[in-house]
Amino acid sequence: MSLHIRLHALENAKNTLLAQPIATLLTVLALAVVLALPVGLFTALANLQQLLARWHDQAQISLYLRDDASPQAIAKLRMQLEQSPGVVAVHFVDKQKALADFQHYAGMMAAIHTLGTNPLPASLIVVLNPLAQSSRELDRQVQQWSHEAIVQSAQSDLKWVARLQAIVALGTRAVYLLGALLAIGAVLVMGNTIRLHIEQRRDEIEISALVGATRTFIRRPFLYQGLIQGLLAGALAWIIVAISFGLLQGPVNHLASLYGTTFPLQGLHVEDGILLILISALLGWLGSRLAVGRYLNNTFS
Amino acid sequence: MIEFINVHKHYPGRRHVLRELNLRLEKGEMVLITGPSGAGKSTLLKLLTRLEAVSSGTLLVGGVDLTRLRRSQIPAHRRRVGVVFQDHKLLLDRNVYDNVALTLQVAGFSARQLDNRVRAALDKVGLSEHWREFPETLSGGEQQRVGIARAIVHTPEILLADEPTGNLDPALSTEILDMFRDFYRHGTTVLVATHDQQQVERLQVRTLHLDQGSLRESS
Ligand SMILES: Nc1ncnc2c1ncn2[C@@H]1O[C@H](COP(=O)(O)OP(=O)(O)OP(=O)(O)O)[C@@H](O)[C@H]1O
Ligand SMILES: [Mg+2]
Numbered sequence A: 001m002s003l004h005i006r007l008h009a010l011e012n013a014k015n016t017l018l019a020q021p022i023a024t025l026l027t028v029l030a031l032a033v034v035l036a037l038p039v040g041l042f043t044a045l046a047n048l049q050q051l052l053a054r055w056h057d058q059a060q061i062s063l064y065l066r067d068d069a070s071p072q073a074i075a076k077l078r079m080q081l082e083q084s085p086g087v088v089a090v091h092f093v094d095k096q097k098a099l100a101d102f103q104h105y106a107g108m109m110a111a112i113h114t115l116g117t118n119p120l121p122a123s124l125i126v127v128l129n130p131l132a133q134s135s136r137e138l139d140r141q142v143q144q145w146s147h148e149a150i151v152q153s154a155q156s157d158l159k160w161v162a163r164l165q166a167i168v169a170l171g172t173r174a175v176y177l178l179g180a181l182l183a184i185g186a187v188l189v190m191g192n193t194i195r196l197h198i199e200q201r202r203d204e205i206e207i208s209a210l211v212g213a214t215r216t217f218i219r220r221p222f223l224y225q226g227l228i229q230g231l232l233a234g235a236l237a238w239i240i241v242a243i244s245f246g247l248l249q250g251p252v253n254h255l256a257s258l259y260g261t262t263f264p265l266q267g268l269h270v271e272d273g274i275l276l277i278l279i280s281a282l283l284g285w286l287g288s289r290l291a292v293g294r295y296l297n298n299t300f301s
Numbered sequence B: 001m002i003e004f005i006n007v008h009k010h011y012p013g014r015r016h017v018l019r020e021l022n023l024r025l026e027k028g029e030m031v032l033i034t035g036p037s038g039a040g041k042s043t044l045l046k047l048l049t050r051l052e053a054v055s056s057g058t059l060l061v062g063g064v065d066l067t068r069l070r071r072s073q074i075p076a077h078r079r080r081v082g083v084v085f086q087d088h089k090l091l092l093d094r095n096v097y098d099n100v101a102l103t104l105q106v107a108g109f110s111a112r113q114l115d116n117r118v119r120a121a122l123d124k125v126g127l128s129e130h131w132r133e134f135p136e137t138l139s140g141g142e143q144q145r146v147g148i149a150r151a152i153v154h155t156p157e158i159l160l161a162d163e164p165t166g167n168l169d170p171a172l173s174t175e176i177l178d179m180f181r182d183f184y185r186h187g188t189t190v191l192v193a194t195h196d197q198q199q200v201e202r203l204q205v206r207t208l209h210l211d212q213g214s215l216r217e218s219s
Helices: A003-017 A021-053 A073-081 A095-106 A109-115 A135-146 A158-201 A202-210 A215-257 A272-298 B039-050 B071-078 B096-106 B111-124 B138-154 B169-183 B195-202
Strands: A061-064 A086-091 A123-130 A151-156 B001-011 B014-025 B030-034 B055-060 B081-084 B159-163 B189-193 B205-209 B216-217
Touching: A003 A021, A003 A215, A021 A158, A021 A215, A021 A272, A061 A073, A061 A135, A073 A086, A073 A123, A086 A095, A109 A202, A135 A151, A135 A158, A151 B195, A158 A215, A158 A272, A158 B205, A202 A272, A202 B071, A202 B096, B001 B039, B014 B039, B014 B216, B030 B039, B030 B169, B030 B195, B039 B055, B039 B189, B039 B195, B071 B081, B081 B138, B096 B111, B096 B138, B111 B138, B138 B159, B138 B169, B159 B169, B169 B189, B169 B195
Parallel strands: B030 B189, B030 B205, B081 B159, B159 B189
Antiparallel strands: A061 A123, A061 A151, A086 A123, B001 B014, B001 B055, B205 B216
């Protein structure tokens, strides 16, 4: 099929859209809002995960070492730990430091002094990114570490990691579900818009068919209309999300400062933005395709 | 060129509109079809453009059996035929030029490729001056000439017209039908349904009378 036929259909689609600028604008806006909602939530979720990943000082595992562990063996284990997935840092706490910490927190100097020796073990503190792996994998890893020869025992409280991950999974599922529903909504909005365009152009369709237009030929300008409006809606949705995040950054900065930190919000990544536009264009095309297909099947049986 | 063999046609839930119709049109022939209202003249023409399907029998057009045409083959068939309608069926939001160009656009011609042909067609129907105008600013006769230009711009082998002069006064009817006779003299097969007895007598071409679903040759 030669290029000029497509260009002609494109021109036709463009003219139709520009002939009714308000209607076109409203359709694009409606689609953009429908798409901006799940995309905004998706982006918010990504930010939340970013934030949670920073709570690694909460996700620590203490590996208490045997007193007879050689410095070489400790160094080797430490290196091995540092290379494990999801491990952010590994700190070594020797017996002296453990004692000092203990005294500092517990104030039980007298009791310790009566023992005469330092009963506290040296330890390796493993700092984790709680979202880097599933809580089950994490459990398995901790099990494995606790069976290392120089490790006497391991202490961890990772229940909250499991809970956190469950919440994030729930949120992700909810956003995808909402996204799917709203995508169907977008297709319906587009389908209905194109249906109205078809109604307005019944004569043109009928006469074109009479002089020998194929279904493909008749369908094409409408598909392009859907595609163009979808593209525009996707771009607009991206802008809406970007503006929304811009407006949220101020309050987020304030909140972060109350916790003595900063948290720059991440907008939609460029790849995700382009994906959004492509999906939106596809949805527009699909809605249009359904509407025209239905019409042509009813008209040309 | 056109051959009806034992063609029956009935609309769903109705008695036969066309019964055991046999008709043969040679290439380059011109035939008028007359008959009372409801006789089935429009139906007969609709079978030829495959707007309606034959109920039984065989219908051959230029060697193609229309009863065996698949849906996807209908457009190509229609592009071999030119059709003129009583109500012109022009697109009111396109000017004369674009209305005529439509036939070529759907056939895949580019704007450059179709220009000469559109001008030539407008020239043939005497509307060269009016190419920019919109249908509603034209008289009935002029509108019909646009319809004719659209039907012949792709130089079809067959030209069909369903009461092309139905809404026109006698002088304009003469003008329009003379145009059809001209195309016929240049080799196009022409089939025209008409009520207009005066024109039938004037034209002196083969005429068929359709009544109660059966065809009869007039003298
Ligand atoms: N789509 C249709 N569905 C059902 N019946 C139809 C349909 N089209 C035509 N008919 C019937 O078929 C018969 C023939 O109609 P047709 O339009 O072919 O007649 P005609 O000879 O063209 O009449 P006229 O001179 O009034 O135009 C009529 O009785 C009409 O009511
Ligand atoms: Mg009729």
